[in-house]
Amino acid sequence: AQSVTQLDSHVSVSEGTPVLLRCNYSSSYSPSLFWYVQHPNKGLQLLLKYTSAATLVKGINGFEAEFKKSETSFHLTKPSAHMSDAAEYFCVVSFPGANNLFFGTGTRLTVIP
Amino acid sequence: DAGVIQSPRHEVTEMGQEVTLRCKPISGHNSLFWYRQTMMRGLELLIYFNNNVPIDDSGMPEDRFSAKMPNASFSTLKIQPSEPRDSAVYFCASSLATTTGESEQYFGPGTRLTVT
Numbered sequence: 001a002q003s004v005t006q007l008d009s010h011v012s013v014s015e016g017t018p019v020l021l022r023c024n025y026s027s028s029y030s031p032s033l034f035w036y037v038q039h040p041n042k043g044l045q046l047l048l049k050y051t052s053a054a055t056l057v058k059g060i061n062g063f064e065a066e067f068k069k070s071e072t073s074f075h076l077t078k079p080s081a082h083m084s085d086a087a088e089y090f091c092v093v094s095f096p097g098a099n100n101l102f103f104g105t106g107t108r109l110t111v112i113p
Numbered sequence: 114d115a116g117v118i119q120s121p122r123h124e125v126t127e128m129g130q131e132v133t134l135r136c137k138p139i140s141g142h143n144s145l146f147w148y149r150q151t152m153m154r155g156l157e158l159l160i161y162f163n164n165n166v167p168i169d170d171s172g173m174p175e176d177r178f179s180a181k182m183p184n185a186s187f188s189t190l191k192i193q194p195s196e197p198r199d200s201a202v203y204f205c206a207s208s209l210a211t212t213t214g215e216s217e218q219y220f221g222p223g224t225r226l227t228v229t
Contacts (some may be wrong), residue, residue, distance in 0.1 A: 036220075042223075043220040043221055044206075045220070065115065090156070094115075094216075101158075103156050105155050106155060
């Protein structure tokens with residue numbers, strides 16, 4: 001069965017400190033993996049995607065994620081949090097031949113001044 | 114590109130009324146998705162189309178919900194009759210589908226529906 005699990009429903013960090021949002025997936029196939037961000041009262045915006053090329057993927061706003069097949073993980077990181085990073089983050093997976101996406105339950109990131 | 118366009122942005126209606134949500138996908142995209150987001154259930158896929166044909170509507174809650182895509186540039190999601198539990202934010206997304214399943218989806222700003 002294919003699924004994606006976001007391990008933390010809420011993460012709180014201080015401004016200027018590193019961000020780590022965790023995501024694990026379960027798949028019998030080689031997945032494509034995405035991170036989306038949703039700011040309050042806004043739609044979802046693509047942060048970055050992994051599609052079997054480089055395992056370290058760089059996205060917008062200084063975020064990056066590393067695909068680790070041995071750990072079935074795709075954690076999202078940023079070296080230094082900014083107040084504008086406060087939002088909901090979704091880890092998303094798709095599978096070969098499938099056009100629909102499977103969303104994690106989301107992690108709400110709070111950035112403390 | 115204007116991105117995915119949804120209308121209206123906000124809709125307030127009374128229980129029992131018909132509600133129609135509209136979506137214009139990004140030009141050139143061949144797949145369109147309707148999602149519903151609530152605090153209780155998170156983000157749920159309702160239905161998606163590929164080349165204007167409904168592929169998977171297993172997420173449609175019940176017969177009160179229907180979706181159409183008469184052409185590549187327009188889709189509607191209709192609720193008739195509406196109920197308070199339908200209150201949610203409804204997102205439309207589009208993508209350029211590939212056989213490898215790598216295509217990301219681009220989301221519209223959503224329609225916030227309130228049924229009183």
